[in-house]
Amino acid sequence: MSPPPTITNRTDDFQLIIHSKNHIIPFSRGFLVDSLLSLGMTYEHAFSFAGTISDEFPYVFSSGVVSGEEFQDYISQHLIAVSPQWASRFQLFNLEENALNPLIILIGGTPGIGKSTLANLVARRLKATNLLGTDILREILRGIISTSLMPALHFSSFESSQFLSGHLLTRQNPIIVGYEQQATKVMVAIETVISHQLQRPDISIIEGVHLIPTLISPELLNNPRVIFLMLSLDNEQKHLSRLKRRARNHPSRKSERLIELFDNIRVINSYLIEKANEANIPVIDCENTELAIECLMNEIWEKIILQIKPKEDNLEQNNATTEELK
Amino acid sequence: MMPTMVQIHDLDDQQFFSKGLLAHQLTNRGFIVDSLKAYSLALKVEERLLKDGISEISALELIEVVTEELKAEFDPKIADRYNLVSRLPLEGKSLVIVMIGSVGVGKGTLANDLATIFRIPRVIGTDVIHRLMRDLLSPMLVPELQTSPFEAYKGLRPIYSSIYDPLLIGFDEVSKIVDAGLRSVIYRSEREKISTIIRGELFSLKEIGPWLLDQPEVFPFMITLSDEDLHKERLNKEEQLDNQEITSESFDAIRKIQSYLLEGSEEMGIQIIDNLSSDETIETILDVIVSKMKPQLEEEEL
Structure with a gap:
């Protein structure tokens, strides 16, 4: 990571005050950086952008006061100068209230690759209000459905082949058969949650190993407000060392068990890449966390612009044409 | 020779100490409202680490340094909050x-x-x-x-x-x-x-x-x-x-x-x-x- 550019020591204590509809906010560089991160800018880029434009404030807003709208315009202008993509993201995220709601981001991948860390970062940047792991959905299912009825639910995702009786085993890898069986059950719960969240004005993130792109109902997968991304870790050594580090930092029976099941996890990792390719879902490698978060945010924003924005623009245009016809 | 970068050797999402990132975390998580104050605190932390010739630090040690600086500059209550909230996940604690x-x-x-x-x-x-x-x-x-x-x-x-x-x-x-x-x-x-x-x-x-x-x-x-x-x-x-x-x-x-x-x-x-x-x-x-x-x-x- 390169160090962020340093702020020039300001000689005067110029404080810009922004007058919004209901309140008065003193400008804070941290806050601006935060909202730029939401657009998918890297930290370094956001920090230098915020630094450059706020150095201009004493000259541009010499009265020290600016209206909220005027200020947003000013930011927009400068973002366009960098690249129009930032401006259109800024428009959607900051100016059009609830333009992005509802939005459901699905992040698949095996344990230990850094999935939850990344899902967390995405949640923080997009100000997502719901972050759910598929393991917790499995746990709820376990709580209400008995072992004997659905044995697949009661094993770890990587050893659910144990419950399979011999005659079910075909030429396919039993690890995958068992895992698919469990994922099929958990998917019912995942789809319930997605349908529920699609009716709520929130941004939600669902992450977990049970998100198989070819298993989810096409209707939900093709919903413009559902974005599916797959994470993987090509580097096997790195994957194992991350699992081990997690076991060290958060000792539990589960993390020990995951190390024992490492080979099975790798099988599922390859399987998920294959399925993601089949379903045309982008696969992002997690070896470098910073690159991965940049990639994730970009994929998400590209999909938002592609799937949400033009659809609604077209709709407006269509409405306009029908009105003209009338 | 004085080090110019401080490596954090056990963090998931950050490999080097960054005063900007620390300032951002302090404001984003509500410990310090004023971003400039947060930045100047982060600057102090960095100066201290570099002056002491520290080139490598664990996440927990870093939290202690930040806590001490917070205690000196702000309400000790804020330092306590920062300390606990930051340490919890690193110590494998959950709530x-x-x-x-x-x-x-x-x-x-x-x-x-x-x-x-x-x-x-x-x-x-x-x-x-x-x-x-x-x-x-x-x-x-x-x-x-x-x-x-x-x-x-x-x-x-x-x-x-x-x-x-x-x-x-x-x-x-x-x-x-x-x-x-x-x-x-x-x-x-x-x-x-x-x-x-x-x-x-x-x-x-x-x-x-x-x-x-x-x-x-x-x-x-x-x-x-x-x-x-x-x-x-x-x-x-x-x-x-x-x-x-x-x-x-x-x-x-x-x-x-x-x-x-x-x-x-x-x-x-x-x-x-x-x-x-x-x-x-x-x-x-x-x-x-x-x-x-x-x-x-x-x-x-x-």
Whole structure:
């Protein structure tokens, strides 16, 4: 990571005050950086952008006061100068209230690759209000459905082949058969949650190993407000060392068990890449966390612009044409 | 030679100390409001590390350095909060914050703020559990799950004496079913050491209250809104987002559920917070958690 550019020591204590509809906010560089991160800018880029434009404030807003709208315009202008993509993201995220709601981001991948860390970062940047792991959905299912009825639910995702009786085993890898069986059950719960969240004005993130792109109902997968991304870790050594580090930092029976099941996890990792390719879902490698978060945010924003924005623009245009016809 | 970069050797998402990132975290998580003050603190931390010739530091050691600088510059209370909140995940500790409250009291906003402060990855609403239970169990088995909890009484089988309010009976029946899912979520959080925030109204407090209070790492709070006008105002705001109409009838139901939950919380001894200002509510919650968990962490050090 390169160090962020340093702020020039300001000689005067110029404080810009922004007058919004209901309140008065003193400008804070941290806050601006935060909202730029939401657009998918890297930290370094956001920090230098915020630094450059706020150095201009004493000259541009010499009265020290600016209206909220005027200020947003000013930011927009400068973002366009960098690249129009930032401006259109800024428009959607900051100016059009609830333009992005509802939005459901699905992040698949095996344990230990850094999935939850990344899902967390995405949640923080997009100000997502719901972050759910598929393991917790499995746990709820376990709580209400008995072992004997659905044995697949009661094993770890990587050893659910144990419950399979011999005659079910075909030429396919039993690890995958068992895992698919469990994922099929958990998917019912995942789809319930997605349908529920699609009716709520929130941004939600669902992450977990049970998100198989070819298993989810096409209707939900093709919903413009559902974005599916797959994470993987090509580097096997790195994957194992991350699992081990997690076991060290958060000792539990589960993390020990995951190390024992490492080979099975790798099988599922390859399987998920294959399925993601089949379903045309982008696969992002997690070896470098910073690159991965940049990639994730970009994929998400590209999909938002592609799937949400033009659809609604077209709709407006269509409405306009029908009105003209009338 | 004096080092120019300080490496952090055990952090997931950051390999080098960055004063900008530290400043950002301090403001983003609400420890320091003023971003310039946060930056100058981060600058002090960096200067100190470099002056001491430290080229490598563990995440925990770094937290201690930041805590000391915070103590020198700001309220020691803020330093304590920062210290505890940052150390929890690194020490493999987890907590479950449970926010009980009726619709529209501001639980959602509070849950999100707390999630940012504690960096808690999981926020789950009782409405999601309700929906899951409804979709997974047959309507014949659980007729009361087929409607919103506020009209659940319509699905009740006629065994209850009419001296009780059917609204509350229906609500409590739904809560009892959701209870199983709630416990699964809390069990899992505790077992896997994953911090979680649970928010919602579907708590059968007589059933789950004592159990919640019994769990050392679970912090239940009852969030209310005493001011009826403010409650209505917040609901109307939500309604605009939700495209759902709040009729005066459903507002009455929401207030009734609030009184019912309040009564349960009082009886069980669950801390009640009137959410007139979300900043004050957050402060109260932080104080409770810090004062209870700080001795635990210190004990382990000895």
